[in-house]
Amino acid sequence: MKNLFYLLLFISFTSYSQSIIEEGSSNIIPKKLLIQDNIERIILDYTQSDEMGLIKMHAPFGWTEPIIEAKFEIRGIVLEGLLGLEYQGSEDHIVSGNGFVIPKNTRVRIFNAGKEELILVEILRPAYKEELVQKFKNFKS
Template structure:
């Protein structure tokens, strides 16, 4: 059998959460051991937020539906469906969905997302 030059991901890693957010990591450390890049499909419920963080990775976000709020170095940015953003590593940011509708989005991190690199504040 020839060595395939592609991978179809049918079984993403579902990250356990306690805040109602759904995280399905399609590529990254838990799925294929890739430490260079992670790709995740996220669904953030209305009212969701997480602590400020200063990640050691670049993060790209593409909004599929709904809206998502970013507080980036003190500046509030709101993205809607069809918009995307790149936030450079070592930037203090808080992600949230203070709106009344669900936000669905794709996140890509380089290097791959890791709790060791996210640097969340208490």
């Protein structure tokens, strides 16, 4: 699993990075975002292009997103904690060290299913844009 993580990072930085912070440097300093869902979470955004987004998320115990449907694929690895993915009629739990895939146009609720902080890395293809995400009150609407 560690090899997959490094491969995903390598692909994202070498194939899709359009800019660097300093000339002659490969160092990318993330943009820190505070996102207020039911509880505030921290997103470190390493995205460099519209083709692919790369984020690291820190979500506290009790955090949940609303039900969403994204017009982009989400792939990721749980670094710490327990990730919950709720779909209509089913729920998956992804443990630390394991990866996950949420296909584009899939209705899902993403949440911290554990009792500790959830830390994960996500690769979004294409990169996140607010207009590519719809929020829902339930799975049927």
